[in-house]
Amino acid sequence: MRLDKLSSIIWRSVVLVGCVLLSAVVIWPILFALSSSFSPGRSAAGLSTVPFASGFTVENFAYLFTQTLYPTWFLNSFIIAAATMLGTLVIATIAGYVFSRFNFTFKGSLLTSMIVLQIFPSFVGMIAIYVLLNRIGALDTLWGLVLVYLAGNLPYSIWLVKSYLDTIPVAVDEAARIDGASHLRIYATIIMPLAKPILIFLSVTTFAAPWMDFIFPKLVLRSAETQTIALGLISFVTDKNINFTVFSAGAILVSIPFMIFFLLTQKSLISSLSAGALKD
Amino acid sequence: MLFMGLAHMTVLRQRYKGAAFALVEIAFIAALPYLIRNIIGLITLGSPQPGLPIKLRDNSVFMIIDGVLAVATVAVFLAIYAISVRGAVNDHRAGVQNEPPSARKQLTAIGSRAFPVVGLAPTLFLILFFVFVPLVFSALVAFTNFSSPQHLPPGNTVDWVGFDNFVTMFGGNQLYTGALVRVFTWTVIWAVLAVGTSYFAGMILAVVLHETKFRIKPVFQAIFILPYAVPAIVTLLIWRSMLNGAFGTVNKTLMELGLIDQAIPWLTDPTLARFTVVLINLWSAFPYFMLLTMSAMTAISPDVNQAAELDGATGLQRFRYITLPLVTYQTAPLLVMSFAANFNNFGAIFFLTNGGPNLPDTTATGAGATDILVSWLYQITVGQLQYNYGSVIAVLIFLVLAPFAILQFRRTKAFKGEI
Numbered sequence: 001m002r003l004d005k006l007s008s009i010i011w012r013s014v015v016l017v018g019c020v021l022l023s024a025v026v027i028w029p030i031l032f033a034l035s036s037s038f039s040p041g042r043s044a045a046g047l048s049t050v051p052f053a054s055g056f057t058v059e060n061f062a063y064l065f066t067q068t069l070y071p072t073w074f075l076n077s078f079i080i081a082a083a084t085m086l087g088t089l090v091i092a093t094i095a096g097y098v099f100s101r102f103n104f105t106f107k108g109s110l111l112t113s114m115i116v117l118q119i120f121p122s123f124v125g126m127i128a129i130y131v132l133l134n135r136i137g138a139l140d141t142l143w144g145l146v147l148v149y150l151a152g153n154l155p156y157s158i159w160l161v162k163s164y165l166d167t168i169p170v171a172v173d174e175a176a177r178i179d180g181a182s183h184l185r186i187y188a189t190i191i192m193p194l195a196k197p198i199l200i201f202l203s204v205t206t207f208a209a210p211w212m213d214f215i216f217p218k219l220v221l222r223s224a225e226t227q228t229i230a231l232g233l234i235s236f237v238t239d240k241n242i243n244f245t246v247f248s249a250g251a252i253l254v255s256i257p258f259m260i261f262f263l264l265t266q267k268s269l270i271s272s273l274s275a276g277a278l279k280d
Numbered sequence: 281m282l283f284m285g286l287a288h289m290t291v292l293r294q295r296y297k298g299a300a301f302a303l304v305e306i307a308f309i310a311a312l313p314y315l316i317r318n319i320i321g322l323i324t325l326g327s328p329q330p331g332l333p334i335k336l337r338d339n340s341v342f343m344i345i346d347g348v349l350a351v352a353t354v355a356v357f358l359a360i361y362a363i364s365v366r367g368a369v370n371d372h373r374a375g376v377q378n379e380p381p382s383a384r385k386q387l388t389a390i391g392s393r394a395f396p397v398v399g400l401a402p403t404l405f406l407i408l409f410f411v412f413v414p415l416v417f418s419a420l421v422a423f424t425n426f427s428s429p430q431h432l433p434p435g436n437t438v439d440w441v442g443f444d445n446f447v448t449m450f451g452g453n454q455l456y457t458g459a460l461v462r463v464f465t466w467t468v469i470w471a472v473l474a475v476g477t478s479y480f481a482g483m484i485l486a487v488v489l490h491e492t493k494f495r496i497k498p499v500f501q502a503i504f505i506l507p508y509a510v511p512a513i514v515t516l517l518i519w520r521s522m523l524n525g526a527f528g529t530v531n532k533t534l535m536e537l538g539l540i541d542q543a544i545p546w547l548t549d550p551t552l553a554r555f556t557v558v559l560i561n562l563w564s565a566f567p568y569f570m571l572l573t574m575s576a577m578t579a580i581s582p583d584v585n586q587a588a589e590l591d592g593a594t595g596l597q598r599f600r601y602i603t604l605p606l607v608t609y610q611t612a613p614l615l616v617m618s619f620a621a622n623f624n625n626f627g628a629i630f631f632l633t634n635g636g637p638n639l640p641d642t643t644a645t646g647a648g649a650t651d652i653l654v655s656w657l658y659q660i661t662v663g664q665l666q667y668n669y670g671s672v673i674a675v676l677i678f679l680v681l682a683p684f685a686i687l688q689f690r691r692t693k694a695f696k697g698e699i
Contacts, residue, residue, distance in 0.1 A: 011492070011595075012492060015494075016494070018488075019489075019494075023500060023503045025563070026503055026506055026563070027506070029515060029518045029519055029522060030510065030518075032518065032522060032529055033514075044521045044524070044527065044528075045526075049532045049533045049536055092403075094400075094403075095400055095403040098395070098400055102395075102396045104363075104396055105359075105363045106362075106363075110404075113412075115685050115686075115688060116685050117407065117415070119620055119624075119681045119684065119685045120415060120678070121624045121626060122410075122411065122414075123626075123658070124414070124657070124674045124677070125411070125413075125417060125418050126414070126661075127341065127414075127417065127418065127421075127661070127667065128345050128348075128413060128418065129410060129414050131341065132345065132409060132410065132413070132414070147406065147410060151406040151407055151409070151410030151411050152410070152411060154403055154406060154407055154411075155411065158403065184395065208511075211511070212511040212512065212513050212514070214513060214630075214631075215626070215658070230513055233513070233514070233517070234513070234517070237521070244521055247517065248518070251518065254514065255514055258511065259506060261509070262505055262506075262508060262509035263502055263509070266501070266502070266505060269571065270571055270575045270578070
């Protein structure tokens with residue numbers, strides 16, 4: 001019994017020390033960015049290794065809002081990500097519902113092609129996408145970019161929704177159909193509420209990806225007013241760390257909402273992960 | 281049944297359905313000359329016209345895209361045709377109606393039948409234009425000489441060259457073949473290490489947190505989730521600055537602590553840079569697997585563990601014989617998909633090292649020491665304008681990853697005959 005207690009104490013101290021060390025490694029870059037966002041000067045080279053020892057100023061944040069189009073970038077990124085998320089949710093859930101509940105010619109081949117298509121990083125086809133967007137006058141527009149993301153999201157999302165809906169018994173919608181409900185009504189009022197876990201998972205993933213994407217905005221967006229956060233932030237640090245402190249300020253502002261969101265939704269995140277990722 | 285919809289209208293007396301099919305066919309016939317011209321363009325890719333101003337010359341890239349679009353249109357039409365024939369035959373078998381269904385009945389039937397059609401239309405349209413056609417286009421480019429400086433539209437045309445690019449990449453040109461072998465090997469190693477390290481780190485952490493009853497456990501858990509919450513681009517760019525050899529905080533801190541004497545070339549030594557990208561990936565990816573394991577563990581009934589505990593199983597034994605097998609069983613399929621995702625993890629390489637540091641062949645081939653296939657693909661197309669070689673890489677990625685997609689497909693119920 002005593003030995004047990006001793007080993008338990010040793011185990012707990014080892015775990016505690018390990019967790020503290022790991023926490024330090026995890027927090028280090030975040031703390032570094034936070035401290036440099038409040039540091040005077042521009043470059044990363046002059047920064048002290050001790051956080052907040054280089055002085056304190058809000059000049060970087062002021063620079064961000066007066067000398068750059070940061071608020072515009074933020075808004076653009078938000079519009080793109082939100083539109084992509086909403087579009088994916090609507091289109092993918094309807095298609096997933098159709099694939100799950102209807103039988104029609106070519107259904108099998110369509111599903112197979114979706115699963116094959118979803119393995120490609122969509123920028124493999126960027127030249128053709130550029131030309132097609134140019135044709136329909138969507139270059140340098142936010143909606144053009146949304147179209148590209150939307151199309152890229154669909155194969156995987158549809159597959160995900162379809163698999164999830166397959167686990168909901170058909171008896172549920174058949175009962176409603178006998179009561180005279182239309183397909184649209186069944187989809188909207190019965191199936192969607194039941195599919196909530198997968199909808200949450202889809203919302204988070206389809207919002208986060210375009211929010212910080214780099215390649216497609218770089219390809220599609222040209223003018224200063226259409227730039228996104230990712231493009232703007234990268235422009236501060238390309239090659240030399242000329243504007244590292246300003247970059248940090250912008251990066252911190254972008255990350256804070258996400259960190260708060262993730263910390264608050266930890267619990268449902270874990271359960272939606274099991275709905276979205278673990279079940280197929 | 282030469283003309284779609286005729287059967288529906290005459291024999292089966294489904295006037296509206298027939299009319300819809302007929303409209304599709306009329307539109308198709310009207311577009312036929314245009315489609316044929318574009319398909320011919322796809323075959324010839326235009327001829328050089330040095331005499332004309334650049335704007336008026338044949339643009340081979342447009343011709344490939346228009347040709348692919350035309351072929352896709354024909355395929356869609358044939359599919360609709362097949363659906364129409366099959367529908368008519370089925371309805372016919374069901375019995376030629378003695379009385380034509382009333383217009384109202386037909387419209388209700390269409391209203392209900394239209395749901396899947398209308399529901400799928402935006403999906404099919406978007407995927408066709410922005411996923412399928414671009415992918416086919418880049419696959420086709422692998423068989424052309426579309427590259428800088430000789431064959432770059434709009435100034436010059438592009439020609440079909442058969443398998444020449446594949447020959448160059450797979451043995452014909454020493455520089456490119458050497459780079460391809462190196463990048464491919466590293467891509468596989470990278471994907472395995474990236475998944476393996478973060479998976480085991482995340483799982484062990486989740487289990488340890490789960491097993492140890494700390495009062496401050498939620499604090500640790502919250503801290504460990506942070507890397508998952510910060511956008512990857514941001515963390516990678518911060519790490520890049522911190523790991524800078526000359527003035528990076530990591531080196532400066534280690535020196536001030538007296539742990540090292542001279543700067544460590546984290547991102548500038550080829551071998552060390554590869555090690556660093558895996559390490560930083562571990563930093564940003566372990567929370568995902570930690571959350572995943574936690575989520576999988578909630579599915580394990582506490583009774584099982586209690587029973588084992590009563591039987592005198594130690595914590596380690598319970599982990600080895602209960603938690604590990606159950607969690608692995610649930611998450612293993614995801615490992616396969618994570619491998620595929622990391623195989624294509626452009627950002628993890630591009631933002632941290634930009635593919636560097638340079639190797640002797642980098643100037644010629646564009647492939648740096650840490651470049652994986654996708655980041656090389658980006659470099660070789662955007663940086664070097666060698667679209668033909670880039671497309672060969674794309675085809676290679678397809679050949680490697682397609683089995684994984686099929687594997688995932690076979691696992692699903694759809695394959696087991698539930699479609």
